[in-house]
Amino acid sequence: MTQMVYGFWISRSLQIMAELGIADIIGDEPKTAEELAKASGTHAPALRRMLRLLSGLGVLIKDEQTQAFGLTELGEMLRKDSPGSVYGSLRAHGHLLSWSAWGDLVSSLKTGQPSVEKFMGDSFFGYLSSHPEDAAIFNGSMAAYQSLNAPAVVGAYDFSQVRSVVDVGGGTGTLLGHILQSHPHLKGALFELPHVKAEATARLNGMGLGNRCQVLEGDFFAKIPAGHDVYILSQILHDWDDERSLKILTNMREAMGPQSKLLIVETVLPGDNVQHFGNLYDMAMLVLVGGRERTGPEYSALVEKAGLRVHRVLPTYMPPSVVEVVPA
The missing domain is CATH 3.40.50.150 (Vaccinia Virus protein VP39)
Known part of the structure; x- marks a missing residue:
């Protein structure tokens, strides 16, 4: 029941990730929250909190040594041109x-x-x-x-x-x-x-x-x-x-x-x-x-x-x- 009640918080985070193009900014090379914030015009400490949420959901994976976030197989679906991309659906919804x-x-x-x-x-x-x-x-x-x-x-x-x-x-x-x-x-x-x-x-x-x-x-x-x-x-x-x-x-x-x-x-x-x-x-x-x-x-x-x-x-x-x- 809790997942159903708060589910829209997750979907909204994914929608904003698509709107900001975060997955395409990451691409094939993991990047830190500071790098992603600079490229997306966002506030690094705030963005880091959303990245933490999405890493916990299996969309991103963080390298504790480099502090960089990369895309998981699931996260690859957020890229515009990836097979099975959900980018367009997230933007529309x-x-x-x-x-x-x-x-x-x-x-x-x-x-x-x-x-x-x-x-x-x-x-x-x-x-x-x-x-x-x-x-x-x-x-x-x-x-x-x-x-x-x-x-x-x-x-x-x-x-x-x-x-x-x-x-x-x-x-x-x-x-x-x-x-x-x-x-x-x-x-x-x-x-x-x-x-x-x-x-x-x-x-x-x-x-x-x-x-x-x-x-x-x-x-x-x-x-x-x-x-x-x-x-x-x-x-x-x-x-x-x-x-x-x-x-x-x-x-x-x-x-x-x-x-x-x-x-x-x-x-x-x-x-x-x-x-x-x-x-x-x-x-x-x-x-x-x-x-x-x-x-x-x-x-x-x-x-x-x-x-x-x-x-x-x-x-x-x-x-x-x-x-x-x-x-x-």
Whole structure:
């Protein structure tokens, strides 16, 4: 219970460590608190106290002889470009997704509406569209998260008989790029809003996929491009309530052919009395965007209203599962 009560003190310390770039300052060469304070513009005695906290948690390790702090294997994940980096998530949750929104959680519990809108003065996605610096932080966190999810999705689903795949609302192309790199026979398309096109095109070209992947502009609330074997909605439906999710799924059904498949990549909640990461994410969807995570039966009921049916649910080693949906 004590860990749960004071847990946010730890998460805030990690968020500030990312904000100050401490892990990248340390890099491959351990440094003293004084060196880190000078490089980060902080007060050395105060910073040393936070470093002591994080060393006790296994994020840092101190050499008692040199008094220098180095990164443990766990701490390496705080570096911007390390495999499995959580830097982007810490930056986003320390600024956009955390304090003000969660601090007014009671508002969401009383109204059912996202509390984040009270201090942003707009919907979450509306705010991002008019604040490019914050949007860059958020997009970076999502790209990092998808870089962890992508191998799990590829490992769970057999794309060998698929010819073309379109990632609907696929951000800057992290998941789609990984799928295409893992399956050279595939052709793909990324379907996103216009303001994402330049960054997505650059990312996919940088992955050497420009000749096998199109970046298409559009809005999944209006129309989804037809003619593909497999459609992907990854971390999309949990952003929206049932009414808006049904609109997306209805447009999806209109785009799908008789043999097309839809892969919904989302955390599938196991139900009550189970400790599960998805339960935390479900609360985050409430306070941020008014969306929700769903159970298996809830997904089945939702897609059936759009003329679809759940064929199977494939777990991955990450929290999200692959829910394979076909025309009813």
